[in-house]
Each structure stands twice: as C-alpha cells, then as structure tokens.
Amino acid sequence: MRLATWNVNSIRQRERHVAAWLARVQPDVLFLQEIKCQEPDFPRAGFEAAGYSCAVVGQKSYNGVAVLARVPFEVIHTALPGLDGDVAAQARYIEIEAAGMVLIGIYLPNGNSGGEAGYQGKLAFMAALKARAEALLAADRDFAILGDWNVAPTDDDYAKGALSAGDALIRPQTRAAYRSIVWLGLTDALRAVHPTGKLYTFWDYQSACFQRDCGLRIDHALLSPQLAERLLTAEPDRRERGEEQPSDHVPVVIDLAA
DNA sequence: ATGTCGGCCTTTGGCCGA
Numbered sequence: 001m002r003l004a005t006w007n008v009n010s011i012r013q014r015e016r017h018v019a020a021w022l023a024r025v026q027p028d029v030l031f032l033q034e035i036k037c038q039e040p041d042f043p044r045a046g047f048e049a050a051g052y053s054c055a056v057v058g059q060k061s062y063n064g065v066a067v068l069a070r071v072p073f074e075v076i077h078t079a080l081p082g083l084d085g086d087v088a089a090q091a092r093y094i095e096i097e098a099a100g101m102v103l104i105g106i107y108l109p110n111g112n113s114g115g116e117a118g119y120q121g122k123l124a125f126m127a128a129l130k131a132r133a134e135a136l137l138a139a140d141r142d143f144a145i146l147g148d149w150n151v152a153p154t155d156d157d158y159a160k161g162a163l164s165a166g167d168a169l170i171r172p173q174t175r176a177a178y179r180s181i182v183w184l185g186l187t188d189a190l191r192a193v194h195p196t197g198k199l200y201t202f203w204d205y206q207s208a209c210f211q212r213d214c215g216l217r218i219d220h221a222l223l224s225p226q227l228a229e230r231l232l233t234a235e236p237d238r239r240e241r242g243e244e245q246p247s248d249h250v251p252v253v254i255d256l257a258a
Numbered sequence: 259a260t261g262t263c264g265g266c267c268t269t270t271g272g273c274c275g276a
Contacts, residue, residue, distance in 0.1 A: 009276085010264055034276085036265065061265050062275070113275055150276095204276085205262040248263075248276080 001099060001230075001256040002027045005146035005219055006240075007107070007202075007249035011035040011066070014247055015043045018068075021240065022050055025253060028071050029098060031105030033148045033249075035064035042066060059091040065105050065147070066094070073098035080106075081135075083128040087121035101227065102136055106147035111168030119168055122150070126177040133184055137224065145186075146221040148249065151178045153188070156197060157217035162209065169218060187228035189221040189254050190236070201236045202249045210241050221254045230256040 004027040008014040011032060022030065030052075035042060037058050044054040052068040057078045067073070077095040079088060092107040106129065111122035129145070136143045152158040152169050163170055182188055190199060200215025209215065223231060232255040240250045 013264070034264090110276060207259090207261055209262095245263095 001258065003029050003103065003144060003146060003221065003254045003256065004251050005031045005033070005105065005148070005221060006251040007033040007148040007219060007247060009034050009036070009247040009249065011042060011064075012037055013245070015046065017240065017243060017246065019046050019050065021237075021251060022047070022052060022068070025237070025251070027253065029067060029069045029073070029096075029103060030251075031094070031103075031146050032066040032068070033064075033105070033107035034062075035066050036062060037064060055094060055096065057091045057094050062090070063107055064091045065107050067096055067103075067105055069096070069098060071098050073103075076102065080125065080128050080132065082131050083125060085121060085124060086117075087125055092125070100142065102141050102143035104132070104143065104145045104147075106145060106149065108148060108150045110150045111171075111174065119171075122168060123173060123177060126174075126181070130177070130181045130184070133181055133186065133222075137184060141224065142227050143224045144221055144227055144254070146252070146254070148218060149178065149220045150218055151175065151220070152216050152218055153178050153182075153191075153220075157199070159198070159200070159212075159214040159216070162204070162214045162216055169216065182222065185225055186222040187225075187231065189223055189228075189231055189234035190217065190252065192228065192231055193234040199236065200238075201252055203241055205248050219249055219252050221252060223254075227256060230258065232257055
C-alpha cells in the first residue's frame with residue numbers, strides 16, 4: 001500500500017506534473033493540498049482516465065484539498081470535526097476510509113498571516129486535529145494523517161536562514177502542539193525511516209533555495225501504532241522540485257506492508 | 259537584493275498569501 005501527499009500549489013498549474021508523477025510512482029492514494037480552485041474546476045478527467053477516482057474539497061483562490069485513489073474509498077468528512085471560527089470555513093481537510101484504514105489529508109494553516117488571530121487559527125486547527133486523533137485511537141482505528149502541516153518540528157527540519165526567528169512554522173507553541181499530537185502514540189514516518197539529519201520537503205521559489213538546498217520539512221505523514229508496524233519506506237521525492245515549473249513542495253511517499 | 263510564484267481584482271499593474 002503506497003500512500004502519498006503533495007502540496008501542488010495550484011492543481012491547474014500542476015495537472016501535468018501530477019499525471020506524470022502518478023504514472024511513474026503509482027501510489028494507491030495521493031492527497032493534494034493547495035489545489036487553489038473550486039470543485040467544478042478540478043481537472044479530474046485525466047486522473048480518472050488513469051484509474052484514479054477523485055474527491056475534492058475546494059474553494060476559490062486559496063487552500064483546497066483533494067484525494068486521488070486507485071483503491072475504493074468513501075469520504076467520511078470534508079471538514080475537521082470540532083473546529084470553529086474562520087479557519088473552519090476554509091478547504092483544509094478531507095477524511096476517507098480505504099482498505100480498512102482512516103486516511104486524512106490536511107492543509108494546516110501557515111499562521112504567518114492575519115496577525116495573532118491568524119496564528120490562533122493555526123493552533124485551533126491543531127487542537128481539533130489532536131482531538132480527532134484521540135477519537136480514532138479510542139476507537140482502535142488504523143489511521144494516517146498526511147499533508148502540509150506547516151510545522152518544522154525540530155531544528156534539523158529547516159535550513160539555517162530558511163526561516164526567520166518567530167516564524168509560525170517554528171514557534172515554540174507550534175512545535176509543542178505538533179509534539180503533543182505525535183506523543184499520543186503516533187509515528188512521524190519520515191523520521192522513523194530517517195531519524196536524524198537534513199530532510200526537506202519544501203524549498204521556497206525565492207533566492208535559489210533549491211539550488212542551495214535551503215529547505216524545510218513541513219509535509220508529514222503520521223501513522224497510528226498498528227500502521228507504524230507496517231511502515232517500509234518513507235521518502236520525499238526531491239526529483240519533482242527539479243522539474244520545469246515545479247511546485248515549491250515535493251511529494252512524500254509512504255510504503256506500508258500489505 | 260522585498261529576491262518568486264499563483265490567483266484574482268482593483269484588470270495590462272497591484273494586492274494578498276505562501
């Protein structure tokens with residue numbers, strides 16, 4: 001079972017990249033973030049022709065998530081249960097059931113815009129996500145949460161100079177909230193496979209960041225305990241960042257046994 | 259060197275978000 005997540009920074013700009021990537025990597029389930037369109041404008045036809053069913057949670061201009069899957073699935077939630085306020089109206093969450101698992105795709109608020117209220121929205125999203133994970137653990141479900149978390153969990157997870165001190169991606173409260181989710185008993189798949197050292201999933205378009213490997217690890221896949229026992233590999237696909245007109249994020253691919 | 263993208267309105271440039 002191959003799971004993946006990719007912030008594509010506009011699906012209409014990246015349709016060909018995604019189609020080629022599906023053909024090359026053959027994921028069973030791919031979560032997308034920042035599709036930046038409403039559901040009717042999602043270019044589903046090409047993906048469906050390639051054997052991938054699509055579920056889309058879109059909005060105009062910003063945000064937007066989707067899932068493409070070549071295994072049968074059912075959409076369970078299109079918004080994060082328990083979340084209120086402005087951020088709750090944004091297209092940032094999709095939850096499906098597939099192959100006996102609950103699979104969640106998220107686009108967590110960046111938290112650097114909108115002042116302190118914007119940052120509080122990020123924390124509110126993380127609190128509600130923690131509650132959702134707790135509920136799934138209590139129900140003894142196998143689950144994974146994949147997506148753009150907009151959190152660089154430790155100092156190994158961003159290049160020096162890639163972020164300013166006080167950035168919402170590394171604020172202590174941000175990291176504490178991330179840890180509190182992991183510490184429920186989940187496994188950060190990339191770090192389970194690559195425990196130390198530089199490991200990035202995003203390079204800013206500005207200042208030749210990719211050429212200088214001035215990146216961030218902000219796209220994560222967290223696995224519930226029983227799924228973690230099935231973890232085989234977890235890799236960022238850096239190759240995609242070197243393609244023509246790439247997204248600023250690369251896909252993260254997780255392989256589970258059976 | 260406030261540097262690059264994407265979307266959209268205020269629309270052929272400026273703004274926001276990232």
